[in-house]
Amino acid sequence: MHLLEATDFNVTTTPWLVILGLCVLMALVRLIAPKFYSHYLWSGDHKMIGKQFLVSSLLWAVVGGALALGVRWQLAWPGSEVPGFKALFGWPDGGAAPEHYNIMFTMHASVMIFFVIIPLLVGAFGNFVVPLQIGAQDMAFPFLNALSYWLMWPAFIFMAFSFYVPGDGAGAGWTSYPPLSETMLGDGQTLWCMGVWFVGWSSICGAVNYITTIVKMRAKGMTLFRMPLTSWSILITSILVLCATPVLGSAVTMLLMDREFGSSFFVPAARVVSDAAQATGGGQVILWQHLFWFYSHPAVYILVLPAMGMVSDMLANACRKPVFGYRPMVYSLIAIAFLGFVVWGHHMFQSGMNPALGRTFMIATMMIALPSAVKTFNWLATIYRSQMQLEVHTLCSLAFVSMWIIGGLSGIFMAATPVDIQIHDTYAIVAHIHYIVFGSTLFSVFGAIYYWYPKMFGRTMNKPLAYTHFIVTFVAFQFTFFPMHVVGSRGMLRRTADPYFYGNLQGMLPVNQLMTVAALILGAAQLVLAINFFWSMFAGKVCTERNPWKATTMEWNTPTPPVGHGNFDVIPEAHRGPYEYADPDAAEDFTPQFQAPAGSAKPVPHAH
Amino acid sequence: MSHQDHAHPAATAHAHPPYLKVFALLVALTVVEVVVPFVLTGSRGIAATLLIVISVVKILFIARYFMHLKFDAKILGLVACAPLVCASILSFVLLWDH
Amino acid sequence: MSSDHHALPHIETEGNFEFTNGKFAMWLLIVSDAMAFIGFLGAYMVLRISAVGEPSLTGLPWQPAWSLPMDLILTGLNTFVLICSSVTMVKALAALQDGNQAGLKKYLAMTMLGGAFFVSFQYYEWTHFVHEGITIQGMKLVDLDTAMTRGAAAGNKLTKLEMAAQMYGKRRFEGTPDAPAALPTGKGAQDFRSGNFTEAEYLFLELAVRDRANADLRPVQGGIIHHTAYGVPGTTNDPKGRTGRELQEELEAAEPAQRGSVIQAHRAAGSRVASLFCSSFYVLTGFHGLHVAVGVLYLGILLIRAFQGAYTRANSSIIEVAGLYWHFVDLVWVLLFMLIYLI
Incomplete structure (x- = not known):
């Protein structure tokens, strides 16, 4: 407490000063090197903004990954110092103390969700691919687009600072349930709230832009039902972001008010928050859970719908077949998104929520299995009897489908309240x-x-390295995460610094050590990707072919890479649906959307 | 284009929605709202119901006339309904669970 | 398969809606803003419904009788100003569409003035509340006499004992309310008789402390024990610089006879009873006020541009888009006014 008082001034102002410094720096760069500034920093070009999102997310993935390895390290060798963490975070115990374990898993999840997955899917690929796929020259609002990237930077700064304040960071879990998140001393939790708040703004700016772009700026002939599934999934995801994120924003604002200004929204009676005497506030802790999951359950779909869209595109391309059941694929996207809004309570079966509500949420959750199964079977039917090209993106798409089946099936178990009560928090x-x-x-x-690297950078990535990366990652992934099903169903609790304190869990140490070794290999394999990614950017094989994958969608109708601001050197026009592969009437095995039909010179071929 | 601006002032003026009538209605409803808690002191339930109904009417008029939903493309009305759907889901659960 | 090319000789262009990108985007922003308000209003609803109707072991009533009643007439007038500014906004758009530049400027200026008036009144209301001891942290303890005066002004007819029950918690005691069997005796009674504090005040203090001594650690009713100098350290203005917690500990450790002076120290220190009404009131009106303030800035920029002659019938949608934002802010106030002030 006294710590808090003494350092209050420093921690609350320093991140703001750093943000101010960043603004000054940007202004200076604008003065000194205006071309560099408008091309690489404040660029309105959706392709550059996509790359900015891509690179910064991949860099944050290093932080998130390191924290994950810290967590795994503690589970394998409890109480020992994690190598490098003393130097990295300035923790004298090197992450061995339980409170540092809490910070590691909290920040691992927060960083991975808010700074890696969401910006990668929506920010990076949404930005880069969507305007190209729908045949627009740019997003509807380039300024708003740049803003949505640069609003990530205050978030980056707040989250990064949260490690270096008294208390060493936020440790209430990425869900930040009160009362722990309210009573947590030190400013880490406050900075976490600020970070999430800015991420929310960034997401909303992006969502407004995507929806407007997709609704208003499609090329001639690009009807909604001729849109590739990547664009569809970004549209649906943006609607989720638009409706769900603000609710998290207001919940986080209330949490901040509670922490910093002494309101009592989530302060239960008889709790002490930041040096205050006991309050009779009688705030509602479960209220936070409702508001948080009202965002965060749709956020789960924000984390996966764009991936579904991209995989559909890549699978159709790899299998040289149209996506099986294109319209059902679209309808199931919409159904998943809608159901995603009415199932959040399945995270709260154990919270003391009204049991009748629990039953409602259970049924709604199980209903999500229907559209999910539609998608899964459509992917399988797309793969079925196809002449598959085993490129790396094919392997990744196959990994997606199969891992989706495993993860989805375990999800159905968890949707059932009785099972969830058993395995909750394991x-x-x-x-x-x-x-x-x-x-x-x-x-x-x-x-x-x-898949899109050639279009982004005009070079291809090194294939042997890519295959190595995929195979090692895939195998290490199974060894890291599959045993968790086993130890989990045998009662190993998550979020416990030293689970072997409990007698019944002591036998699980060897399995955990196996998982940790696999996780270390998994982490190391990502170095291969990083090397391949950055090395190929400058020294990869040059690719100038417009359509290296012989794909059908509109983005392959631009120069590689698309030159300058504005995308197309030909007037984009869609003549057919997005997946015209293996058309028996066509000369080649694919007919791109942008290829004019043979008789197109005559306006009405069958008029007479 | 300025000749067009002045060509048919009367015709364009007639084309506007009845803003002042809506305004008068809104003011009248607000007066009723303020009076309700003073008059219906005994029955909180009736007062609350009445106030909610009046507010919904006010909101509908603002959205349909001032925000032009009545005259605009249907998709905008659809967009405007999205938060209503979310709000009803959220309040349904919150009220059931409080 | 290939029938698609031949079946559609004409080109569908679903992308061509009549409205501009800006108008659509403003509607989307309004949706997301509405969702933020729905988050706050959902919280308000839950907290208010679960707030107890009368003092209990775990909470204050939503708005206790001794809290400052809000002035409906003044806020109603402020609402009227906001509605006026809404109609001037549509008038500005209509003027522009009729090619009436002078009207555009006049109505934009009036709209902006209306918004500025609204924010100023909100500021006045907040300062008035803070002055009366109602902050986001809760309500300042008042003495029983002030509570009686405020209650009477709000039109309630509580007896002094009932008011004390509201302030300090209702306790079950033997005897009748008029002749309670648990009246203090001994030294405390002397203190009581010496007139330092009233009968009811002493009674409830005594009972509240006894509850705690009985190892019942649930909070007793806010008022004496559960005052709070909340949140930010050093908000008490106790002459000795004690924090809220120190004052509380002092109170609990004090001899019964000394407690009266400790309570007075609390009052002097500005201790507050945490209240969900206060939390919600400031956050909701604050969030809305922020929107109005942003709207006033937005209108200010439009007004400057209008004086530069930037707007014509052709780009009148810029004014319409600003109008959408402004009417949305008005629309939200209709809800907030009803939920916070009237119900």
Whole structure:
């Protein structure tokens, strides 16, 4: 407490000063090197903004990954110093203390969700791919687009600073349930709130832009039902972001008010918050859970819908077949998004919520299995009897589909209240979420990087390195996360610094050590991706071919890479649906959307 | 274009929605709202219901006339309904659970 | 498969809606803003409904009788000003559409003035509340006499004992309210008789402290024990510089006879009873006021541009888009006025 008082001035002002410094720096760069500034920093070009999102998210993934390895290290060798953490975060115990364990898992999840997955899917690929796919010259609002990237920077700064304030960071879990998040001393939690707040603004700016672009700026002939599924999924995701994120914003604002200004929204009776005497506020802790999950459950779909869209595009391309059931794919996207709004309570079966509500949420949650199954079977039917080209993005898409099945099936178990009561807060949940968010989403992101890299940078990535990266990652992934199902169903609790304190968990140490070793290999494999990514940017094989994958969608109708601001050197026009592969009437096995039909010179071929 | 601006002032003036009538209605409803708590002191339930109904009417008039939803493309009305759907889901759960 | 090319000789262009990108984007922003308000209003609803109707072991009533009543007439007038500014906004658009530049400037200026008046009144209301001891942290303890005066002004007819029950918590005691069996005796009674504090005040203090001594650690009713100098350290203005917690500890450790002076120290220190009404009131009106303030700036920029002659019938949608924002702010106030002030 006295610590808090003494350092109050420093921690609350320093991040703001750093942000101010960043603004001054940007202004200076604008003066000194205006071309560099308008091309690489405040660029209105959606392609550059997509790359900015891509690179900064990949860099944050290093932080998130390091924290994950810190967590794994503690589970394998409890109480020992994590190598490098003393130097990295300035923790004298090197992450061995339980409170540092809490900070590690909290910040791992927060960084991975807010700074890696969402910006990668929506910010990076949404930005880069959507205007190209729908045949627009840019997003509807380039300024808003740049703003949505640069609003991430205050968030980056707040989150980064949260490690270096008294208290060493936010440790209430990424869900930040009160009362812990209210009583947590030190400013880490406050900075966490500020960071999330800015991420929310960034997401909303992006969502407004995507929806307007997709609704208003499609090229001639690009009807809604001729849009590739990536664009569809970004449209649906943006609607989710638009409706759900502000609710998190208001919840976080109330949490900040509670912490900093002494209101009592989430302060339960008889709790002491930041040097205050006991309050009779009688605020509602479960209220936070409702508001938080009202955002964060749709956020789960924000984390996976764009991945589904990208995988559909890549699978159709790899299998040289139209996506099986294109319209059902669209309708199931919409259904998942809508159902995503009415199932958040399945995170709260154990919260003391009204049991009748629990039953409602259980049924709604199980209903999500229907559109999800539609998608899964459509992917399988797309793959079925196809002449698959085994490129790396194909492998990644296959990994997506199979990991989605595993993660989705365990999700159905968790949707059932009785089962969830059993496995709530165990490693079974951790296994489920990682099968979806790593196994599905991140593999699709890997695939998307390999797939769209030539269009982004005009060079291709090194293939042997890419295959190595995929195979090592895939195998290490299974060894890291599959055993979590087992230890979880045997009762190993998540968010426990030293689970072996409990007698019944002591036998699980060897399995955990296996998982940790696999996780270390998994982490190391990402170095291959990083090297390949940055090395290929400058020294990869030059690719000037417009359509290296012989794909059908509109983005392959631009020069590689698209030159300058404004995308198309030909007037984009869509003549057909997005997946015209293997058309028996056509000369080649694919007919791109942008290829004019043979008789197009005559306006009405069958008029007479 | 300025000749067009002045060509048919009367015709364009007639084309506007009845803003002043809506304004008068809004003011009248506000007066009723302020009076309700003073008059209906005994029955809080009736007062609350009445106040909610009046507010909904006011909101509808603002949205349809001042925000032009009545005259605009249907998709904008659809967009405007999105928060209503979310709000009803959220309040349904919150009220059931409080 | 290939029938698609031949079946559609004409080109569908679903992308061509009549409205501008800006108008659509403003509607989307309004949706997201509405969702933010829905988050706050949902919280308000839950907290208010679960607030107890009368003092209990766990909470204050939503708005206790001794809290400052809000002035409906003044706020109603302020609402009227906001509605006026809404109609001047549509008038500005209509003027522009009729090619009436002078009208555009006049009505834009009136709209902006209306918004500025609204924010200023909100500021006045806030300062008035803070002056009366109602902040986001809660309500300042008042003495029983002030509570009686305020209650009477709000039109309630509580007896002194009932008011004390509201302030310090209702306790079950033997005897009748008029002749309670648990009246203090001994030294405390002397103190009581010496007139330092009233009968009811002493009674409830005594009972509240006894509850705690009985190892019942649930909070007793806010008022004496559960005052708070909340949140930011050093908000008490106790002459000795004690924090809220120190004062509380002092109170609990004090001999019964000394407690009266400790309570007075609390009052002097500006201790507050945490209140969900206060939290919600400031956050909701603050969030809305912020929107109005932003709107006034927005209108100010439009007004400057209008004086530069930037707007014509052709780009009147810029004014319309600003109008959408402004009417949305008005629309939200209709809800807030009803929920916070009237119900």
